Structures are given as C-alpha cells and as structure tokens.
Amino acid sequence: MSATALSVAVAVQAESASLFQVGESSGQEGVAAPEDYPLPELYWNGGATNPADGVVWGGDGIWNNTLANWTDENARNAWPWPGGSTRAVFSNHRGTVTVVGPIEVQNIEFRSDYEIKGDATTAGTLMLPLGRSASIKSLEDVDPTIYANIATQGGSGRFPIAGRLLIEGWVSFVGDKEYLGGTSLKQYSGLFLGEHGIGMGSVKGEIEFLMDHESQGDVTHTISVYSELEQEFTNTLFGPSNGAELIFNCRLSPYQSVRPVIYVTANNASFSGNSEIGDCALDVSGALGGSIKTEGNGLSEIRGAGTIGSVGKGASLISTTIKPGVAGGAPGRLTFAGNLSLTNSDDAATSSTFEFNLTSPDGANDSVAVAGRLSLDKTVYVRISGVGRGTGFAPGTYVLMTFGSQRGLDNLQLVPPADSATVHYDLIKDPMRGEVRLKVGN
Template structure:
C-alpha cells in the first residue's frame, strides 16, 4: 500500500513540475524524487530517457545507418526513426524533455496520434502536420514552457498540427499554463489550443496563417520578449472574418511589426469582405500595425502607429481607439468608416496624428459617414486629437445607414474634429445627386472641425 502511495506522490510531483512521468517513475528512486524539487525531478526524468536530443531521421532508408537524412515520414511512438547526432542508435520517440531536432533535408512529418514533447528544434523548412483522418496532436507538459527554436534564419517551417496542453489525472489537478516560446520564423496553420502565453524572442516572426495555407489562431496572450532590439513580427491572416482577441504584451514593443494580411475575397474593389476585428484593449502596444488589403474593425483599443498599403483595398471601421499619443496613422488610399456596423452610428477615435495620402491607380483616401435622414440628425464622427495632415485629395462622402440618399435635415454636421490641420491636399465632397439639397464641406479652422453643410433648395 505504501509503495502505491509513493508512486502516486511521485506522479503528482512530476505533473506539478510539468514533466512527463511514466518512465521516470519506473527508473527513479521514488523517495528522492518526492523529496527533491523540480530541478531534481527534471534531472531524473532526463536520465530516465537517457538522451538530451534526438534527430528526426524518418526519411532515411536506414534511420540508424550513420547519417542524418531528415526528410518525410510519420512521427509516432512506435517506429524507430529517431537517431543520435551521429545517425545511429535509432529508437522510437520517448517523449518528455528530450529535444526533437528536425535537420538536414526538410520534409512533411505526419503526426497520427498524441505525441508528448516539450522542445522542438528546426533547422530547415519542415512541415509538421496531422495525418489525414486522425487526431494527431503535439502535447505540451503541464506547467512547463514549451519551445520551438528555428536555428536557421532562412528556414520558415510550417506547423499545421494542433498543439495542446496535457491533461493530468482526469482533471483532478488544476491545469497549469506553461505557454510556448518561439525563436526564429514559423508559420502556424489551424487552431492551436495549448494554454498560456505565446512568447516571441527578439528577431522572431510568428505568422498566424498565410495565403494558400489558411488561417491560424492561438488562445492566450502574445508576448514580445525584450532583448537586443531586433525586430519582431506578428502576421495575422484571414480570408473571411476573424477576431484578434489576444492581448499583445511586452516590456518594450516599439520595434514590433503587426501585419494584417487578407485574402482577395472581394465583392467589389471598393469593399473588402475580409475583416479583422480588434476587440480587446491593446492600448499599451507600441509597435506598427500594417494593413494589407484588409478591413480592420477596431472596437477595442490598438496602440502604436498604423500604415495601410496603397492599393485602395484597405478599410478602417469601428468605434474604438487607434494609436496613442505621439503616434501617426498613415492612410494610403484608405476608406475610413466610423460606426460599429453598417446601420450603427458611432465615433472612431485616433490616439495621435493622422496623415492621408493618395494611392496607386488614382485611388484616394475617403472618409465615409452615415447620416440619419430623420429628426435626430445623428451621424458618424472621426476624432483626431493630434494633427490631421491631408496630402492629396481627401474625399468626404455620406449616406443613410442603409446606403441610400433620402431627405436629410438642414444643418451643420461636425464630421471630423482635430487638434491641428495641415498638408497640401484638398477636401473633396462626394455629394449625392438628385436631391433637393445643396451640400458643402468646410474646414472650420477656428473650431478645428470639418463640417458638412446641408441647405434645402427653395421650391
């Protein structure tokens, strides 16, 4: 009975330390394991597995033939396709703290089942994928940070297999969030369900999806680790609509690039259907957001600077806050549509300066406002507490929430407020035709507002 109790105590101790337990319990002195701390437990487990690193050799005709070939194959717990550094002593994958090294010739590695692993090292452009028709998953230990280390700066491996956090003792032990640390460039495809923070080392890039591969997501915060100041990149891709609900954290995120990239799924050139919703408070983010042919709908807060590309296929929507003090949003041939939705009035807030530019192929920047055709006169607004600098023509347009033009109320409508105004461009009103009203747009420098004037024509 006492021996059984020791085994349970050892098993629980290893789980709390975030270590794979099965073989360690067989090999270890149970009393010393329970009495020791996590460092001792990790040493015991490493000794139990007997090797610090194993090299993938699934593409070799003889995995123990004396050379590391790498290549394509199946990663399971049965086949002896893992060799030592010399390409000999091949064995099945043991799990636990052993580092899985993917080197030599890149290939497609299929995962047909649950594989316990903590640290992965990749030296070339491998693809780790779920075997067709299976629930293949990479399973990280409870309470320990896993890692993906891409050691070749030119490699850009793809991880399409799911990654999860191990479940312990039928759920009787609380889950501990270990998270994942990434060093280098890596592409995720599909939903990743591991618990905890995804941390990017300096100089690293995480692409959540890509054109031709599909979308991807991670569940927790995304942290940008401080270091030598090398640029870090987070790329978010969508083909339809997705929500970026991760908190973006870090001691200093000023050198981070946040790239929004969308697939070309448009009903027409003026209205991109691929939309990324930024719904959480990321006001502390200090990097640069780049928008490429996307509609970015900000309902939360997104700090830092912003830049759109010049194709004329980018939009900014919402009622949240974009940027912070001393930041600049540079809009190239971009349509800005305040409001939470097509029929909802709202105010879109910029935190700092806004600069507008023309784009390619005669594309221009446009601010479009919804204006109710009822007695309330409710309408959208844009707030720019810093400088609004108009370079090239800035087009102003408006319509009913349903997109049509009816009978508007006479009056003056403050559409844009700003702290300072400059630039060499002009304000151009795209006024509706066929109505019994005269429309004019004015830059009211005294009040620091752009005002729409509507006057009913005499009958």
C-alpha cells in the same frame, strides 16, 4: 516515466542546452517558473530507409508513439518518440511530417524547413506539458510551418496550470492553436498566424515580447496576421514593443466581392511599435497603439469604433478608406490618438476617402476624432450613406470629424449624394472649432 522513455534518456548522447528564459506574464496565475537543465535530443529520421544506418536524413514520415523514426545525432540507434522533455530536432532534408494521434512534446527545434501536419482521422495534435514552459526554435533562414493543432495536456480542466510557449526564430501557424498560457517571442523572432495560399491561423491568450539586449532601431519582433475572409486578432500584447511590428495581411481572391477583414478586439493601447495594413479591412473595436501605415494600392480600409495610434505616433495612410462605425451598421466614433495623415498614390484611380453613415443629426452618426493633427496632402473625399428619417437624409447638421489641428483641410471634398439636385448639402470645414460638419437641408 515509461520504460521506453527511460531507455531513451540513457541511450541518447545528450547535448547540453537550456530551456529559454520566459518573462513575466503580467500577473497571470498558475504559470510555472522556467527551469534550467540539460535536455536530451532526438533527430527526426522518418524519411530514411533505415533510421539507424548512420545518416540523419530527415524527410517525410509519420510521427506517432510507435514507429522508430527517431535517432541520435550519429544515427546509430532508432527509437519511437518517448515524449517528456526530449527535444525534437528536424534537420537536413526538409519534409512533411504527419502527426498521428496526440503526441507529447515540450521542445522542438527546426534546422530545415519542415511542415508539421495533423492527421485528420486521429486528430493529430502536439500536446504541450501541463504547468511547464515549452519552446519552438528555428535556426536562421529556416521557416517551418505547423498545421497540426497545439494543445495543453489536461488543458480542459476547470483550473489548468498553464505554462508558456517560447518561440525563437520564425515559425508559421496555420489553423487555430489551442494551447494555454500564452506565447513569448524572443528578440528577432517572428510569429506568422496564417499565410497566403496555405490558410489562416490563431493562438490564444497573451503574446509577450522579450528583449535580450537594447535595440539599435531595428525590428525586434514580428507578428503577421493573415485573413482570407474574416479573422479575429484577440491577443493582448505586452513587453517592450518599440521595435515590434504588426503586419495585417489579406488577399482578395478574384472570385470574392467582399474585402477580407481582420477584427482587432483587444485593448493594446500600450503597444508602441509599428503596424502595417496590406490589402485588408482592419476593424478596430478595441485599441491599437503605436504607429500605423497602409500600402498605396487603394485596397486598405480602417473601420470600427475603437482607438488607433498613440500620442506622438500617428497614422500615415495612402489611398485608404476610413469607415467609422460598429460592425453590423450601428453608428460609432473611430478615434486616432495621435496624428492622422492622408494622401494618395500616383494612381489616379485610387484615393483616400472617409465614409460616414448618417442616421440622424443628433450625434448618433458615424464620426472620426483626431486628437492630434489632421493632414490632407491631396484630394480626400467624403462619402455619405445610410437613410435617416423619412426619405433621404434627415435635415440638420452632422459633426463628421473633430481634430486638434490641421493642414490641408481645403483638400477635403464631398462626393455629391444621388439626391443632391434637390437636397442641399454643405460640407463645412471649420479649423477654428476643429470640426468638419455636414449640413443637410432643402
């Protein structure tokens, strides 16, 4: 430890606190065991004219390793940031704090709404300790946003000993965070990966749900993923997730013609919480368990060739487009592991639709498989696209859908293709075989 850090440890009146208990990491090697010991605190006072004038002001300022912008809880002394296990406390007057250069920090606590930004010219980065658990805590009704990168000291080595980052409370990450070891969410905490108007965000590795006590049926954890154009959600989720919620949120700009998309690539079949899609195209190539619902504004899509839902937990979709297939146009099967319920909002301009790309009638076309019950409460349309052999769709019978049971199958209607005046299309609804087929022929 440097002489500066030693002087701070002696001078600061430490308030006893404990590093939060971090759960198991599903067998991940190299994760250090959590420790329990008192942590000294320093209070951000970069916005004060004199950081040691007796008032913890907070506010705007520069966070580097030389400016004396940190004080004790009574604001009687001021020091540069010492690093180490000192807890960085941001309180009182909210502000924008700019990180200049790499800053070593292990524990951060927000008591007011701050923005932590990284200086572009010095690659301002918050550096978490190698092989130690770190934490970010925000108090109730406090919503901090971290734009600066968060990385791990020495994390570029071949075999880095990664810790974990524990989040308690609510925090927004904007930009791609590069820290290693994964993330743990305490009960009643939320991680927002990007937000409308400020940008997208991501983290690496696993995300763990921690429980302190039994849930009473309320939301226990929240993860929100935001996309402005294209974003990937590659994280594996583990831990008790019955009360967890995933929010996939997009915003279509008036200047955009392409719907924003979020790609779900990890295998999260064991997730048992609830997912919600808002104004997004959700492309699932992995697995996303639990239940899923959409808003009724006609802007939501579900795409891909992965698996959605769980046995006993279904998909409840309003005015939603379902487009099976692999990103890039290859045919694929989209599977709903539970029930699938489709209906429409009261807006006549929006409706639920299946869109299938027909390549050839040999099983290589897009399809949807519903393991449970398929329920169609109002008119749901089937649209076909793609070109088969020759001109138009190849003659033959295409299996578009399979299902375990059904209700309202007669509400399924084919939108006539452009050549329907010369080519015969017959949508066959077969509840006995649990299939919907399309017969194409002259």
